[in-house]
Every structure is written in structure tokens, then in C-alpha cells.
Amino acid sequence: MKKITCLSLLAAILFLAKPTQAQTLIAVQNESTTTFYNSLDLAITNATNGDYIYLPGGSFKITVPIDKLLNIIGAGYNPDSCAASGITVIVGDFNIKSGSDHGSLSGLKIGGSIAFTSNENQFINYYSIDRCNMKEVSISPRSSNIIINECVVSGNIDGGLAQGFQLSKCIVEGSGISSFDSNAYFINNIFIGNKLLQVSGCSFRNNIFLNSVNYYQNVFQNTFQNNLFNGGYGLGVNQILLNNIIGPVSTLFVNQSGTAFDYKQDYHILTDSPAHNAGTDGTDLGIYGTSSPWKEGSVPSNPHIQSKSISTVNGNLNVKIKVAAQDH
DSSP: OHHHHHHHHHHHHHHHHOGGGTTTOEEEEOSSOEEEESSHHHHHHHOOTTEEEEOOSEEEEOOSOBOSOEEEEOSOSOTTTTTTTOOEEEESOEEEOTTOTTEEEESOEESSOEEEOOOTTOOEEEEEEESOEESOEEEOTTEEEEEEESOEEOSOEEOTTOBSOEEESOEEOSSEEEEEESSOEEESOEEOOOEEEEEESOEEESOEEOSOBOEEEEEESOEEESOEEBTBBOOOSSOEEESOEESOOSOOEEEOOSSSOOTTOEEEEOTTSTTTTOSTTSSOSSTTOSSSOOOTTOOOSSOEEEEEEEEEETTEEEEEEEEEOOOO
């Protein structure tokens, strides 16, 4: 943790002291050295297996695929919690290929899509996406154990019939999820969309479906346990239904309206809501359930810049930075 904290402070100081480099300073860290690049493509291309890539606030373009184990960490995507550093915006699509096993993305606002792609006899195993705001996600059938946690997804999620997928504590704006065939888990999410397409043998637990699930196709033998269907549901036959709450429900969130995610809305469950303490573990349904709920501000787990001050006194540059360590 000391190494990461020092790296973050160094990157922040350079970022503040050199405004002309503010949008391009990217740190690539391995066990022994730290190297700086002025583009994300160069950072990815020159990084070696197992490296960490730290991006400050700013906009960065990506055109190259990721085919090695890399952990790419931004400053975050929430404008309020990133007021001092700025949010990290990625322009372009992430193409995650074979060789990227055990890699991760965190703290990014991704303007394009995320696609897991692999050729015949090539596989992607274990990859995590954490505290990102992104569009569509598509997964190759030769992928397994893809985990998406505490993210905002504005488009659809296509599972590609991959195995071992998990979506937890996410807000999904897109119209629905598709192409999941067994061994996929959907836990403590908020689904604004209302479509399930070709989903079978999967587990849905402690989720909130804000709108009626009224469009389904090839949906069979899923387990729906302790979910809330705010507008009812039409899931067809051959489902396992356990302890679900069927709406409409007038009392749900502290502050939520409309059909899109909003930073100003509050998705905490009201204490008089039927979703309060209604999960399989005795905690709330939705993103603030479990023993490790959605993190306020959605900042990544590395040290976070809370405030900064720059002044010039007698020709000397004074830089003050307040950095907070993260507990998770």
C-alpha cells in the first residue's frame, strides 16, 4: 500500500505542476520501476504482464487490444467524488483478448463498449470490472469467470453463453440481458430494463426489477429468489420462484425517478419499503445490500485525491494535496 500511495502522490504532484501534461500523464508500475506515458495506447503496448496502469482525471483514447494481464485504474467516474482530480474518461472500445486472464478495469467512465473476444482454442479466464460507468458488454463463449461489480451499465449485456459470469451491485439501464446459459449469477442489482433473452439455468438473487419484466424469449429454468418486481413480471413457465416481492411498490428508494441513472438520485432503500432487509442474507435488496454494499462516490480502491491547492508565492510553486486511503 505504501508503494501505491507514493506513486499516487507523485503522479498527482506532476499532474498539478505541469498543466500542459495534465491530460496525458499515465503511470505504468511494475514491481521495480514506474514509467510515464502520454497516451493510453503507448502505456498498454509497453506494459508487461502483471503491470498496473494508473490514469489521472482526463480523457484518454484507446485503439489497441488488451492481450496481457493488466490492471487499469482510473480516478473514478463520479463528478462529485472526483471534483479535485476530475473523472477518467476512456474514448473508444475495450477489446479484451486471450492472455488478459486475471486483469481488471476500475474507476473509468468508458464511452464505448467492452468486448471479450477470443479465437478458436483461445480462452479468457477470470477478469473483473469494478466501479466503472460503461455502455454495452459482450462476452465471448470462450470466456469464463467474468465479474462485473458496482458498475453503471447504460446498454445491454450479452453473455455469449459464457460460464461463471457474475453481475453484482450494478445499475443496468439497458433494455435487458441476453445469452446466458447456466452458471451465471445476478446478485443485488437494480435493473431498469425489462428484457430477458435466451437466459436459462441462471440465478437471480436480491435484485430489484424497476419495470415489468414483460418481454422474454427462451427463458427457462432460472432461479429467482428474494427479488422485487416493481411492476409485476411475465417470465413464462419452468422457473423456480422463491420469496419474491411482486409490485407495484410505492415505497422503495430514498430518491429515484425516471428510467436512467442519475448521480443525484439516492438508491438507498427506505426503512418502510418491502425491500428493506428482504435479501437472502437479511440485508436490503439492490446495490446497498450485502455486507459490502455499493461504495459511496464509486471511487476505486487506490488512494484518492480529495482536495488540491496550487499557489505561487515569491516565484515558488506551492502544491497542497489531500489524499485519502480507501478501505476497500
